[in-house]
Each structure stands twice: as structure tokens, then as C-alpha cells.
Amino acid sequence: MIDVKHVTKRFGEGQTAVTALRDISLTIPEGSFFTLLGPSGCGKTTLLRLIAGFELPTEGEITLDGDSIGHLAPNNRPVNTVFQSYALFPHMSVARNVGFGLEMLKRPKAEIEATIHEMLELVQLGEFASRRVDQLSGGQQQRVALARALAPRPKVLLLDEPLSALDLKLRKGMQSELKRLQNETGITFVFVTHDQSEALAMSDQIAVMSAGAVRQVGTPEEIYTAPQSRFVADFIGDTNIVSATLLGFEGDKASIRFGEGTPLTVQTASTSLKPGAVHVALRPETIDVVDEGADRALLRGAVVDSTYFGAGSQMLVRLDDGVAVLVQVATPRAIGARVGLECDTSMLHVLED
């Protein structure tokens, strides 16, 4: 288990200092597939480099199974990295690359040989042991990099966008391969990506980051169905974010109202929001399209676009306050038609900003 406690990382000093991470706290459970997800520049690589030991935290502490490791050099941490550029040693064979970690740890020759063999079998590159690394394809190099990082049996494996250099088909294959390796080895994987579908597909837990802070940690389902903030809802994609007025709280629920409509009791990400204008998440698949005049209609607007996609259609409705909402329907309405939107209020969700 990795504990990141109040870690701040600043680069440079004085006027030109860049704060890459701002008071971050995270717990990465042992044996889990943990993903750091966020837009470019949010500090994912920096956090990974802090765990690996290539950077030292400006403030705060990192512990691994209770022992503080934040100040140790990379070669003294039971943590291995799969680099984005692979960084395979070009002057060594595939086998020697894979055995390098154990060789540096001065393990017995027989053990090194056995592990190299086992690891190459694990990544299905058995017959490539004596090849030079520049005689391998990108996907094969990727798997050698994985085998090399797994060979010393680290407690934690760090992967910085390991799939971004691969083409789409290879990427899908490697996604399930990574999942399989994680299951078989039981090693904690910390995986960095800025691709939300990759994160949702692979992770046990996701930490969504923005601008040097962790915005939300949760299972893919929690992140997908119950985003806490506008940022997370927006980043995970295809959630509608509409405006409403917060009237107050009833226990852990919020009372809101759309326009001048009737008050509704819905879930909320926080009970410390101030009454007034708030944003509400509304998943496309929970919305029903009804007649504009229907009592059940919570929101009203005009159809501006519709796209057929096999199983149904996706309609874009522009609400009267200008916000566009995506809905999924079996039979689309004509473009320009006025419609009302109804939804399961238990699926509504007030967001933090």
C-alpha cells in the first residue's frame, strides 16, 4: 500500500517556481490497478516520478507499507517503472535487459536465468531472448519493458502512458494483457493515462487529477455515475451538465429546482454548497423525451440535431437557457420541434464547481 501524504512539489524557486503538485493525499491499495487520470500538465508524471524516486517531494511524505520512502534514491525503492519511451538498453540483448534488475541486486546466476525465462514466457516473447532490442517491433519492445520492470518482483509497478505510442489495435490488445499481468502477479500497478475510456476499462480505482490536485478518487463506476465536480463530469465525458437553483439541504440530499419548476430532492456531491446557482449532472441514458406541455417535464427546449447510431438515435436539445443536452431515444423528433425532458430524479446529482 502506498500512502501519499500532503505532498507538494515545486520546480524552481522564487518568481519562476512552478507548483506541479499542491498538497496531494492519496492511498493506493495493495494489489490494485490504480490509475492516475487527468489532462496534460496536471502533474501525473510528476507524481509517478516522486513515487519512483526521480524527484523528491518539496513537502509531505510518501510511505510504502508504512515505511517512509520519499527520501530514498530510486535504486533503493522496491518500485519499478515502465517508461513511456521504453528506455530499453540498446547495447544489451532482450534477455540481459530483462535480467538487469536482478543482476544489479547480485542475485545468483541460476535465479536470474530462471526469472528471465519465466518473464519472457509471461509476455509471450520466449523465442526472442537473444535478439537485440532494436530488432523488435514497438509492441514487442513494450512487452520487453514490462518484463524487465516485473522481473525483480517490485512491490509497485509504475506505468507512464505505456500505451500511447501504440496504434489502436495493438493498444486494445495490450490493455487486456496489462490487466492479465496485474492479475497474475498481484503487483500493485500505478498507471498513468489521459484517456478516460482506457482508465474506465482497466482500473480498480481511478484518481482524477487537475492542475496539481486530486479531484476525485473512486472505482470506475463511481467516477462514471457519480462525478463529484463539474471538472470530473466534464472530463469523463458525455454527461450533461445543466444549471439549477439550490434551495437547501435535507439530510444528505439537496433540494433544487429547474427554472421556476417544482422543487426536487436529489443526490449531491457536497452538503456545504451555498444556496443559489449550481450545476447538476444528468446522464443521457436516464433522460426521457416527453411533450413540452407535460407536467412531468423538468426541462424544456428545442431539438437542434439528431444522429442515428444503430441501436437508437442521439438527439441534441438546446434548453431555453442555452445549455445543450444530449439524450438517447428510440425514435427521434423532428429538428426544430419543442420537447420536454423528464428524468429519474434519483439519478440527478448536484456537482461541486
Place this chain on the structure above:
Amino acid sequence: MTKFLSLFRRSTGSRELRRQPLFTGMSWLVLVFLYAPIAVLVVFSFNDNRSVVRWTEFSLRWYAAALENDDIRRSAMISIQVALTATIFSTVIATMAALATTRGGVYRGRAAAIALINQPLMIPEIVTAIATLAFFSILRQLTGVTGIGWLILAHTVFCVPFAYMPIRARLSDMSVTYEAAAADLYASPWQAFRHVTLPLLMPGVMAGAMLAFVVSLDDVIITLLVAGPGETTLPIYILGQIRRGVTPEVNAVSTILIGLTVAMVTLTFFLQRKQK
């Protein structure tokens, strides 16, 4: 407009430039004046005659004579001794300097350090020679130490920038990620250097060492001023002989030197190509 530009570009492109009569003529002239004398020297080293202007017959007698000449043998041994030692020392120093200026992070004065290492290349050699002579005589007097060590020291010093250039070039092309990966895989800083940095750097080190060796072997001016009695290197010996006129023996020795230098430079070239 773009059409006009492309016409313009084509007409001044390197391909066309090569066909300009003046340009081609100049190039040939330079090549002839550069290599013709060397060719003549080489040819006449195989001449079976004492004359260095009239060809009679092919013979290796001047090579035999040169190899049997004790003075030549002694000065050749001194040259090789000085060049080898200076090469080893200067390459080690240059490697450390290159590591410090590319792997020591960004620190104040790094640019100045690089300039300082390279600057001797711009200083006229005669200036360096006189300065070294003056400085070394003070040191010699203060320490009372004499011997060939001073000559080796002088050579080591002026070889450092030559060895430094290819090593630094190689290092700054080399991604630091390799060293990070080594550290990540439990290599101590020394192990990372020994198993990753140094092997990857080796072509640069070899190129630097060969440059240093050639530069040391060819040096005249500094050696002339710094060398003590009995420390005559091959170029100095040749220079002394030339005063009494060019002999075929000198031609033979020079040809051996040229052969050695060409071999070294070619090897350096291929070493640097191999790493691409």
C-alpha cells in the same frame, strides 16, 4: 509566386551549384594543392634513388633504412610513449568533464565551464607553447623535477579539448532516461555508469581518444619548446632532418605517419557512423 520561388530555389540548390564551372574549378584546385604534395611525397618514398625529384624504380629501401635508423626508432618510441600516455590521461579527464557538463544538472557557470574547456582550440598554438614553456620552467625550478613527464603533461593538457568534443556530443545526444532506467532497476550510481552510461558512451570515448592520439602524435610547436634533451619526438626529428634537405628516408617516415593518421581518422569516422 510559389512557382517563381521554387524556380529560384532549384537554380541555387546544391545540385546546381555543383555544376557551376567556377565552383567546380575552385574545388579541384584546392584538392590538387592539398593532396598533390602528399601524393608526391608518398610516391617518392618508394623511389629507388636518393633524389626526391627524379623517379627511377620502385623500392622499399628507404623504409628499411628508416627502420634501421636508431635516431628514427628512438624518436618514434618517444612519440608513441608520449602520445599513448597523453591520450589515456586526456581521454579520462575529458570523459569526466563531459559527464560533469552534461549530467551534473544545470548549475551556475556550466556554460562558462564548457567555453573554458573548448577555448584552447581558439588560442594560437604558439601562444600556448610559449606560455607553457614559461610556466613549466618556473615549476621545474621550484620542484626540481625533470624528465619526460613534463612533455606528457603538456600533451595531455592540449589534447583534452580534442577528446572532449566527441565525448560531449555523444553524451548530449544520449537520453538521460537510460540512466534513470538503470537507477530504477537497482543500479547504484557507479553500476549505472559502468553498465549503461559507459558502454553507450564508448564510441564517443574511442573517437575522442583517437583524435587526441593523432593530435599528440603530430604536434610540433609545443613539443619543440617544452621537450628537454633526449625527448625528441618523431615530428621534431623530421623537422631537424629537413633543415639538411628532404631525404627519401624522411619521406618514408612521413608516409608511415600519414598512413597511421589516415587509419585513425577513418576508424573514428566509422565509429561515429556506427552509433547513428
